[in-house]
Amino acid sequence: MFKTIKELTQLAGPSGYEQPVTSYIKKRADSVADEITVDAIGNVVASLKGNRPGPKLLLTAHMDEVGFIVKKVESNGLLRFEKLGGHDDRILLAQKVTVRSKSGERLGVIGTISAHYKKFDTADKIRDYRQLYIDVGAGSPEEVADLGIEIGDPVTWATTVEHLGSEQTGKIVGKGFDDRAGCAVLLRLLEELQSKNFAGEIIALFAVQEEVGLRGAKVALANLEFDIAVALDTTAVSDTPEDVMDNSLKIGGGAGIKILDASLIAHPAIKDKLVELAKKEDIAYQFEIFTGIGTDAGAVTLANKGAPTGVLSIPSRNAHSPVEVIDLNDLEAVKKLLVSFVKSFNEESEFIF
Incomplete structure (x- = not known):
């Protein structure tokens, strides 16, 4: 995972100028997806079908960075x-x-x-x-x-990815983790599911222009059909000493399971299923209620007649700076929980409000 994040974040791809990242993701996903397309503004959509019937799951992460x-x-x-x-x-x-x-x-x-x-x-x-x-x-x-x-x-x-302190801390520092870290998780997911031992179909959307108003996702969603959705993004933690912090979300505390942000009230059934799986698989998790942030899930939940939508968050310090910090253990927890979520589906899977 570290190698993938390093390769992704060394690319210069701010909102509207994601060409190097689009090219990297297309090349990387091309060998692990059944079908891959790139639209006119740079969104990459990769699909992978399981070996039995089930729902269409949209998974999305944005590839642009602030700049x-x-x-x-x-x-x-x-x-x-x-x-x-x-x-x-x-x-x-x-x-x-x-x-x-x-x-x-x-x-x-x-x-x-x-x-x-x-x-x-x-x-x-x-x-x-x-x-x-x-x-x-x-x-x-x-x-x-x-x-x-x-x-x-x-x-x-102009910063590169490095281990913070040493490799033993598990933490890395660099630019663009928001949301190249989510893209790295999504790429690893596609690679780990090559056996196709899951139900339904994964539609992986690597979106552009999230940081300037969820624009890429809005364009891509007009051409996608899906039953449920989960967005992957980083989120700002509140575990440092500043007086505006409330210590409700911590780096190293595990995957963030979204309840509420400025763009989305997570679908309760999606949230509950993620919590159930995290407990069952002994995956570290924490709840996220933070109105200072928004994600592409805000656009997703308004598309296709309101498909049930949730978010898995990667805790981050110093967001939108040249020295963002994430914990690789949190990243692994997000990936494991997402894999578990995909593998939990069957033909009858549904998420009722």
Whole structure:
């Protein structure tokens, strides 16, 4: 799983510019799916049929990450930028970024004033991102052009995946776990079910543009038919000392079983089945009630006459930052619970409200 996450997260694919991730997922899923399609905006849909009759299960994870886009080139070669997805302006200063140009990836930094200027500044001021800039080492628009950088080029964090502390902690740090971690789980699921020893059909949707309003899922769902659905996504934990935290969701606490978020009230029968299976299989789990987040499940539950929909969440610290942290044990718990869920189906399986 670690290798898959590392390969996925080293790709630069913010919302609307997921081409490298779409290509990777298509190639990876092509050998383990019965059928695979890519639509005009980059959504990948892979289907796998079991060896006996049963329901059609939609499983979805989004492939885009939060990022930026080059908006303007200043006369001194600095780049102004616009956001792609949700960011906290407080963490933007002095961060390394990658500009994905037609000539290749270019390293940049989001600039900040030197510490020596602090006494001349307002100490508690948080600068709006519109006041910030990306420095790619150029001194003029011409030098920016020589680097192959143009207005409209996508920008992502320039961090790689590493073990946090050591391999023994089980935790990893990097960018884009939201939601390449979910994509990794979904790819592993397809690979583990190659025996087709399950009932029904899996429809795996790797969606684009989730971070800008669930747009990719909304497009894909117009062309998909399914009976039940489960979305996979990361979720923000509340186990650190900040005063807004309530310690209701912990990293290392197991798979998150969604009850409620800003986009979805999870279907009670889906939630109950996941809890039943987690207890039966001795899989670590925890409940999630958090209105500060939304997932593609919000779009799914409104499609196809309201198919019963749930969410399995991967606990994460420092979400939407260059140093997101997840626990590989939580990731494994999500994968095991999802496999158990798929294998629990038979021809009579239904989820009644």
